[in-house]
Amino acid sequence: MHLSKFSYYSDFVVYPIVITALSAFSVAGETWLMRAHWLGAAAAGIVLWTLLEYVLHRVALHRIAYFVPLHNVHHASPLAFVGTPSWISVGSLGCGIFLPAWLCFGVNVASGLWAGVMIGYWWYGIVHHIIHHGARKPHWYLGGLRSWHLRHHYSPKSGNFGVTTTLWDNVFGTAISMHSKTVTFR
Template identity: 25%
Template structure:
């Protein structure tokens, strides 16, 4: 395929929309365009700017702002770990009719088809209220109103940062950076080998603390629920709301999945990086 310039890629209306694109078939240039023109990311950038304006109009000194920013930078990986492990991978959400659609959108769809861009990003209807409540609450406690704006803006920036590297981890692209290659390998194993571990995205410190970190496929048996995160046919019969919303039974692997190739590639990259 002939290499395209960034301007040629930007003229691709379907790609610019960031919808229904398979990251496994995209290159890095295409990802940058899809990411920077995606409505969710543009909304996040706008909210970061709004938080900067909020800091300006409520400014009482640099200490509350800096303290809240630092606390959020340090705390974000733990917040992400808690949400990812105990909410996104929890079973109680699909067992309740009123939260089944929420669980489907925030994580089930992503595990059913890990490379699909339009379900990789969290829905702003879910992420923004969470960031405002959690991040704003922490910032308010640390630095008052300007601290709340600083913490919210920092949390949104961290979410953007996480989402970009999350895309990289599902991109059909081998990173040149050893660090990025390694976190890509760890996340691929979360999706294609054993989902009850490696909950981090760019930081696996809390996985190590809570004993959910593993470095290679030999460390854990392959999970039969790695693609449906526990919502199998039997569970769908008991709690049908996600299945009814999807319009089809849960799959035990993505449609058109190249699981064997993913696993082989991941193993090869691990051996080369070792």
């Protein structure tokens, strides 16, 4: 959906604050074992985010009728301030990740997992922003991801749903090859 400039950029500030607060919760943990569990859960959360990023984009944003028009706004105007308000994304990840993990693994692991997923979401926001708004200098990581994501936008084929990693497209067979025709780069 269209966001105000303030709302669009608030992700970049709100997420580090929430992640730092959860990290402080871990440091305050009672034992080193608990802190190690928190860190392990956070690492798992980062990996889990990359899969969520792929599935949410491929299925929710490109298949589910409610979300498709919201995402089409980004495809129609890649430079517009389009996204999800921070309070909705933090709340959704809290309900979808923290609550079930809390019930299954306890509050310490749940907080680490939630923090890891939010680190992944925050990083996704930065990478996606730079892909569309950043300087087009060659870069070992971002340069490849830029042309990868622009093939998602402009190739006649459907694919390249991952933004921060090409891993899941390669696993699930939705990678668009370098040689596919692209219309224009923006």
